[in-house]
Amino acid sequence: MSAPVADMDAIVSVRDLQVQFQTTDRHATVKAVDGVDFDVRRGETFGIIGESGSGKTTIGRALVFLLKPSAGAILHNGLDPLALPRRQFQSHRRDYQIIFQDPNAALNPRMTILSSVLEPLELAREGNKAERLKRAHEAMDRVGLPQDIGARYPHQLSGGQKQRVVIARALTLRPKLIVCDEVVAALDMSIRGDVLNLFAELQRDLGLTYVFITHDLAVVSHISERIAVMYLGRFVELGPTEEVSERPLHPYTQALLSAEPRPLPSSMRGGQRIVLQGEIPSPIDPPSGCRFRTRCQYAQPLCAEKTPDWRELARDHWVACHFADRPNFSPN
Ligand SMILES: Nc1ncnc2c1ncn2[C@@H]1O[C@H](COP(=O)(O)OP(=O)(O)O)[C@@H](O)[C@H]1O
Ligand code: SF4
Numbered sequence: 001m002s003a004p005v006a007d008m009d010a011i012v013s014v015r016d017l018q019v020q021f022q023t024t025d026r027h028a029t030v031k032a033v034d035g036v037d038f039d040v041r042r043g044e045t046f047g048i049i050g051e052s053g054s055g056k057t058t059i060g061r062a063l064v065f066l067l068k069p070s071a072g073a074i075l076h077n078g079l080d081p082l083a084l085p086r087r088q089f090q091s092h093r094r095d096y097q098i099i100f101q102d103p104n105a106a107l108n109p110r111m112t113i114l115s116s117v118l119e120p121l122e123l124a125r126e127g128n129k130a131e132r133l134k135r136a137h138e139a140m141d142r143v144g145l146p147q148d149i150g151a152r153y154p155h156q157l158s159g160g161q162k163q164r165v166v167i168a169r170a171l172t173l174r175p176k177l178i179v180c181d182e183v184v185a186a187l188d189m190s191i192r193g194d195v196l197n198l199f200a201e202l203q204r205d206l207g208l209t210y211v212f213i214t215h216d217l218a219v220v221s222h223i224s225e226r227i228a229v230m231y232l233g234r235f236v237e238l239g240p241t242e243e244v245s246e247r248p249l250h251p252y253t254q255a256l257l258s259a260e261p262r263p264l265p266s267s268m269r270g271g272q273r274i275v276l277q278g279e280i281p282s283p284i285d286p287p288s289g290c291r292f293r294t295r296c297q298y299a300q301p302l303c304a305e306k307t308p309d310w311r312e313l314a315r316d317h318w319v320a321c322h323f324a325d326r327p328n329f330s331p332n
């Protein structure tokens with residue numbers, strides 16, 4: 001599989017990434033990520049969407065080296081962080097943060113908010129006490145938390161405030177890139193927009209790069225310049241957000257879009273709602289050829305025999321489907 005972009009301005013380059021887990025009985029291998037290539041450009045928001053179980057969180061964790069690739073490479077600014085001496089690796093990692101869905105899991109219930117925000121700076125032994133305090137206060141300011149919240153405990157805060165604390169914690173270390181994994185999924189609908197706007201504002205002010213992982217198309221199209229669509233350990237489509245949502249080339253993307261309650265892209269208006277049949281198959285034993293074939297209404301014999309190539313069918317718009325360039329290919 002060739003790389004979608006050979007980008008000089010890539011902050012992260014992922015090449016043939018594979019991440020495998022052993023099942024608890026050690027009798028089988030879960031191919032959670034199974035050959036993914038992409039570059040994240042400096043300053044952009046790169047969205048990754050796909051159903052639960054497709055491997056999104058595993059990619060996110062690998063990008064910040066919370067887990068080690070089983071094969072392939074992840075380069076940060078063209079360099080392999082795993083080649084760095086241990087101490088340099090630890091300090092390098094601070095530039096690449098990850099935030100998860102559940103702020104309760106990220107915050108110690110017995111620590112005050114201020115102690116939680118200070119903690120990463122203390123662990124990293126950044127500056128003296130006064131400097132650390134100043135940076136913690138700055139970070140709380142940036143995310144719109146009043147300073148008096150510092151003396152409180154997590155259970156005294158709303159879900160949205162707790163997620164802001166988690167964001168402040170990540171910001172104290174002045175990262176270059178943040179992986180945001182379903183960061184608004186646990187929040188009330190009414191405050192999701194505010195938190196997404198906060199991410200946009202921080203990006204503008206601090207020049208951050210985001211990898212925005214979500215199962216929610218509305219979230220990703222709101223915030224991302226480009227999106228990748230993931231299915232069973234692989235990318236099936238990648239391109240500029242508008243292009244992918246207006247002219248989806250892969251049958252899986254088309255199905256995801258048609259399931260959206262919002263207005264359909266123009267290419268699909270008047271078309272039918274595509275209902276995905278069945279569950280996502282197991283990544284222990286994925287279907288041969290095209291992994292989507294067991295749920296694809298267009299599947300042909302070739303789809304079981306051959307893995308589709310990763311092809312650039314329009315500028316910057318990549319897809320893995322044997323028939324994506326044949327207009328109006330019709331269901332069986
Ligand atoms: N630590 C692990 N051990 C075994 N299997 C795992 C582990 N982490 C994830 N998986 C499996 O890998 C696949 C991808 O998981 P994940 O990356 O969490 O997907 P997503 O974030 O898209 O829901 C799933 O089948 C999941 O059960
Ligand atoms: S390669 Fe075949 S099975 Fe896969 S998405 Fe395309 S038509 Fe469907």
Ligand SMILES: [Mg+2]
Nearest residue numbers: 056057058182
């Ligand atoms: Mg996940």
